Amino acid sequence: PTREQYLxxxxxxxxxxxxxVKQHSKVVGLTSNDKDHLVHYTKKRGKIGEACAPNIVVASGGYYAPQLLGIPGEDQPNVYHYFRSELPFHNERVLVVGGRNSAIEAVNTLVEKKAEVIHSYRGARLPRKKIKPWLLPKFDKARKRGLIRTFYRTVPRSIHNKQVKLKSDGKKNMTIDVDRVFLLTGYGPDYATLKSASVPFHKRNQRPLFNPRTLETKKSGIFLCGTIVLKWQGEKASIDNTRGHGKIILNNLR
Incomplete structure (x- = not known):
């Protein structure tokens, strides 16, 4: 399914x-006492709301925070770390950086919206086995039709207004003119909420400690659910292999 279909x-x-569902709110903290946990979240006009419960399930995902490149200009208003399909793209020149599902799906959508698409990826070729198979036929067809300009073995070095400098592996560096830039280069979980509740973390990999049999963290009553666990049963956590988390948690609530 596409992003829109999933939503x-x-x-x-x-x-x-x-x-x-409390829309337009964001969890900003989690505190605990001997019996309950208190969730602090933003409300409209900046006010802080609170919700108290003996059990908290954190299911914020493994793709919450973008992995920044640390290059000049990546915080410009025309640079995005998540794809935004509602933007006007018709006849715009758009650069997409990345080579996994998010990037390929964005490229496909941009082609459909009649944008001039430029694609940059650091590898010599796409990691096709790690890309959802239903995304590739559209991408390949668009490339063959000349609707996508792809630059492999390239990485952005800087962004200034509407110009992007790409560093090329073994070739001269290049500067391209663009209207928008999507840096879809990977994401990671946001552990700020767990840390605010003093959930213990593994010293080496800085991941929250939890019991794989119950999905409860070392902080009683706080559970992890879904891809925030990053790895599950020896594999990378995904929507497919974490579907059973809900039942596990329900069977172990306090």
Missing amino acids: EYLNKVSSRLGLV
Whole structure:
């Protein structure tokens, strides 16, 4: 499914189950006492709301925070770390950096929206086995039709207004003119909430310690769910292999 189809599915599930979803709010802290946990979250106009419960399930995902490149200009207003399909792309020159699912799906959408697409990837070729198979046919077809300009073995060095400097492996560096830039170069989990609750972390890999049989962290009553665990049963955590997390947690609530 595409990003839009997945979001539509989540909305339908939420409506069918009658879930109470506090939109336009963000968790900014999690504190605990001997019995309960207190979630602090932002409300409209900057006010702080609170919710108290004996059990907290953290399911913020393994792709919450973008992996920044640390280059000049990546914080410009025309530079994005998440794809935004609602933007006007028709006849715009757009650079997409990255070679995994997010980048390839963004390229496909940009082609459909009649943008002039430029694609940069650091590898000599795409890691096709790590890309969702239904994304590749559209991408390959668009490349053959000349709708995508791809520069392999290149990485951005700087962004200044509407110019991007790409460092090329073994060739001269190049400067390209663009209207927008999508740096879709990977993401990681946000552990700030867990750290605010004093959840113990592994000293070596800085990941939260949890019991794989119950998904409860070393902080009683706080559970991890979904891809935030990063690895599950010896494999990279994904939507597919973490579907059973909900049942595991339900069976181990306090």
